[in-house]
Amino acid sequence: MTVQEQHETATVAPRARLVLFLLVGRVVLRLLLYAAGMILVFAWGRDEFSRYAAAAGTAVWLTPLVQAGPEKAALKLLPRATRTRGDLLGPLRATVALLPLPFAAATAVMLLYDPHATATLYIAAASYQVSLGCTLLGTAVHRALGRADRDVAAYAALSVGLAVMCGLVLLAGPPPVAYFCGLLVLTLTLNLALARLMPVPEPSPRVRKTRALLAGTVALMGAPEVTANLATSLLYVELSLTALGHHSAGHDTAGHRASGDLYLVLMAWSLAIGAGYFAQRVFQPATSVRLTGRGAAAGRSRAHRLARGVLLGSLAWPPLALAAQFTVLSGLPTLAVLAVLMVSRAPLYMLMTYASYLLENSGGRHLRTSAMAGATGLLAVVVAGAVAIPLLGAAGAVYALAAKELVLSLVVLARAARRPAGRSASGTGPARRPSEAGG
Numbered sequence: 001m002t003v004q005e006q007h008e009t010a011t012v013a014p015r016a017r018l019v020l021f022l023l024v025g026r027v028v029l030r031l032l033l034y035a036a037g038m039i040l041v042f043a044w045g046r047d048e049f050s051r052y053a054a055a056a057g058t059a060v061w062l063t064p065l066v067q068a069g070p071e072k073a074a075l076k077l078l079p080r081a082t083r084t085r086g087d088l089l090g091p092l093r094a095t096v097a098l099l100p101l102p103f104a105a106a107t108a109v110m111l112l113y114d115p116h117a118t119a120t121l122y123i124a125a126a127s128y129q130v131s132l133g134c135t136l137l138g139t140a141v142h143r144a145l146g147r148a149d150r151d152v153a154a155y156a157a158l159s160v161g162l163a164v165m166c167g168l169v170l171l172a173g174p175p176p177v178a179y180f181c182g183l184l185v186l187t188l189t190l191n192l193a194l195a196r197l198m199p200v201p202e203p204s205p206r207v208r209k210t211r212a213l214l215a216g217t218v219a220l221m222g223a224p225e226v227t228a229n230l231a232t233s234l235l236y237v238e239l240s241l242t243a244l245g246h247h248s249a250g251h252d253t254a255g256h257r258a259s260g261d262l263y264l265v266l267m268a269w270s271l272a273i274g275a276g277y278f279a280q281r282v283f284q285p286a287t288s289v290r291l292t293g294r295g296a297a298a299g300r301s302r303a304h305r306l307a308r309g310v311l312l313g314s315l316a317w318p319p320l321a322l323a324a325q326f327t328v329l330s331g332l333p334t335l336a337v338l339a340v341l342m343v344s345r346a347p348l349y350m351l352m353t354y355a356s357y358l359l360e361n362s363g364g365r366h367l368r369t370s371a372m373a374g375a376t377g378l379l380a381v382v383v384a385g386a387v388a389i390p391l392l393g394a395a396g397a398v399y400a401l402a403a404k405e406l407v408l409s410l411v412v413l414a415r416a417a418r419r420p421a422g423r424s425a426s427g428t429g430p431a432r433r434p435s436e437a438g439g
Contacts, residue, residue, distance in 0.1 A: 040179075060129060073217040075144050092198075104127055111181070128183050132187050134187070134191045141194075219371070220367045228377065265339055304416045325337060338394055348402070369412060
């Protein structure tokens with residue numbers, strides 16, 4: 001397939017049958033991830049599982065750090081690129097193949113030094129999350145090139161590998177660090193295969209400008225998702241510190257299990273909202289092309305309307321949720337309370353995610369708006385968690401996460417109110433760089 005044919009394939013919305021295969025792969029993997037949590041609780045017990053969950057939850061932000069920005073940039077820029085495609089593929093290919101290797105080496109050193117240390121467990125968890133992010137990035141690059149069959153195959157391999165590791169835990173009972181290492185080996189193997197299958201076209205004469213554009217797009221498009229996941233990871237740290245404080249004070253509390261409860265609920269949450277992210281990523285190449293020129297103005301207008309609705313909902317949700325928690329939900333198990341709280345804020349979360357998606361793919365100043373909102377939302381979650389978690393435990397983490405939608409909507413609306421002078425009413429603004437337009 002020539003570069004021009006790949007360009008035409010990638011910019012057309014995928015067919016229903018292909019979307020179905022892609023969706024099935026993601027649903028199966030998500031279901032296995034959630035089932036794995038239940039299996040690991042049964043195999044290890046609550047205390048050992050909470051130790052695993054604390055490590056996994058603390059490191060989970062590393063997957064979007066590696067994946068989100070590069071994946072979104074690849075899905076946005078590769079469909080537009082023709083002569084500059086080789087300039088973009090070089091660094092993406094190197095990231096998939098090489099980035100996880102230093103982390104894997106650090107894990108191997110720690111295993112030799114002290115396999116039972118807490119630090120070894122956390123490094124193994126971090127290495128796996130980085131390597132998994134590279135695997136997901138590799139599948140996205142192939143999808144952006146019109147090679148979705150390799151995406152389907154990679155997800156199938158991840159699902160089989162996860163099922164095998166869960167079976168080993170049930171049969172042989174290896175500790176969490178061995179579980180992480182097994183998944184690390186699986187993802188490293190997939191990364192090398194995905195990188196080798198990528199084309200290696202010759203770079204263009206303006207390779208430096210194109211790669212500078214790629215780097216900037218990665219940073220700006222990755223910021224919202226990375227900061228959202230980093231906020232969740234920091235909540236695990238705050239939960240652990242709160243539980244440690246209670247233990248030091250001599251209180252008999254189940255606080256040390258709060259990380260495990262939150263982890264199980266957030267795994268179910270990720271399964272539920274995965275369909276929204278799937279639709280965004282699968283259709284992003286076509287959306288990216290649609291939101292150019294005059295189409296960008298319509299996308300930004302819709303994002304601002306959504307942000308206004310989310311702002312109103314985010315102001316109303318906390319008092320309503322607190323009232324329900326101490327009346328209707330009073331006496332229910334912690335897992336049930338957390339699940340109801342998470343589900344009740346799901347509409348606000350998804351609407352704000354879609355608004356950010358529209359701004360990201362509109363480009364320019366509005367891409368920076370999305371990145372700025374994500375960074376501000378991270379600060380809001382951490383501050384809210386420091387207040388809410390000592391008072392409400394794991395439920396406080398959910399209230400802290402809800403602060404993100406409130407701040408995101410505020411930043412988007414505030415930035416929209418300060419539109420720079422001289423920008424046309426249509427919102428098309430100045431001409432795009434040649435490399436972004438597909439030069």
